[in-house]
Amino acid sequence: MNHTFLTFLFLFFFFLSFLHHPTYASNLYKIKQLNSDFLSQSTSSHDSHTPQSPTKYFEVTKPIELPKTKPCSYHILHHEFAHTYGKPPVFVNYTSPSHCSSTKFSKIVLEWKATCEGRQFDRIFGIWLDGVELLRSCTAEPRATGIVWSVEKDITRYHSLLLNHQKNQTLAVFLRNVVDQTYTGVYHVDITIHFYPFHVNTHETKKLNPLAFRTDSHADLILPISRNLQLNDGLWFNIQNSTDVALKEFTIPQNAYRAVLEVYVSFHEKDEFWYSNPPNEYLAANNQTNSPGNGPFREVLVTLDDKLVGSVWPFTVIYTGGVNPLLWRPITGIGSFDLPSYDIEITPFLGTILDGKNHLFGFKVTNALNVWYIDANLHLWLDAKSVRTEGVLLNHIDKPLVESIVSEFNGLNGTFLTSAKKSILSSGWVRSSFGNITTSFVQDFTYYSSMLFSKNGAKQAVNQTILFIDAVRVKLPSSRLDLIDDSSRKFSLYLDSDQLAQDNDNFIVVSNVTLGFDVNKAKSEDSGFSKSYLKNVLDGKGKMVVENNLVVSGVGETQQDYRYESKEGCYFRNIGSSNYTILYDKVKYSCNKRSHSPF
Known part of the structure; x- marks a missing residue:
């Protein structure tokens, strides 16, 4: 075999390798970058000359319980977020509403309403008042005929901040957007806050426990644990x-x-x-070092003066452009329009920071890659009858993370099993005009993940479960019984993504996802003891046909089952959709006596 022929064979297979579609360690990141005229176009069968109403997008959740009073509404902002990349947040002066006939409110609701048409990626955004974050959310991805969506969030817990009459405050809204010849979507946004007065028949009842531990208690002061306002970015910290x-x-x-x-x-x-990221050893062995790695486990660590005070093992929110964008039209993913926040009880540590000196909160993320956005709000209850309280940290146990990773792979095919456990316990007392109050806080976490790559890496399946228990115990001097505030959460994710019929740059992506959580809560109330149970599960399956890096057709089908049960009432919603069309929507407010509810 002569040298010329060998050179020909080398060049032939070299160019052939460029024609074959490359395999990535995680298909989800690659799918996210696909361009799509199809996804932004209308799929309606109506005549193109017939005007069409914008499609309404929404997240399935329990409606906010509102008092039977007329709200006093405060329209704060109207703004068009066009090309805002590299620009600072939009700032608005905020003053406590003076036009309301009432000065006492039992419910305060933030309403975000936006419209958009054309083509656009999903964009993360945040709203802050004097540096205190009120809402973090993701935009909906538009279509040519336009979309509209709204987010209503109960922000009553920020009562003292919203009704601060002593100073003018600054509302900041950050939404980084790009508008050019390809991405044409401009977000037209209105923000309104609705203040609901107490009902005229509301009677004050005698409270048996201190104000801070009442069900309807709101902090007297909220401090921002975020970055300063003058930024060309959000007020969140960037963990890279x-x-x-x-x-x-x-x-x-x-x-x-x-x-x-x-x-x-x-x-x-x-x-x-992150939940689909394989271990680094797998990426290195397969020369996939440009693919995201560090494995599928993440935890957010929160420190106070270098001492670990709590952790967050986050719910796997899938944004509106994730996995297959058609899955989230018009029913968006769980938590994507109102990302959850997580509470950490700092009361046991109060004795270490009541000295009037500066102290430090710190945030880091185990195994993090670029980028995580993190900030916090410190809610404080103040003793109006005391100039100074005092406290002591009695106990603090931070059990080290126990993590196990079992990897077995051959080439791009492999199986990876990951598990982790962690516990944090703290207790301390604070002496105030209410007496000596001892508070204990426990967090207990368990994590399981199995990840499978097959078909030479073209198919990936992830099955992940996070068990997240936190418990607060409060011992009061005037009561023999401890107050409790316990929650048990289970975060579940199943996801598989498969590339079919690869032919040069033409292929089909088939995706299936099951995303959900179970939450059990138990809490001491003024009238006794309350329990609630919430189960929220979303199932989606979709297909996208890709030609030359362009999505040319596809389908997304979504079903969601939302079930909330408590002694005070129930809410059930079962809904399904396919490519912008609602197939069924069943809602029930009454509790089923024959159900297997523990209530």
């Missing part, structure tokens, strides 16, 4: 890798007797699909 630590200095009033840190978390870019 596993060694990155974000720090925020703060000082609290010396008469605080309870503290709760509310943490906001979202994950993007190389860690948007």
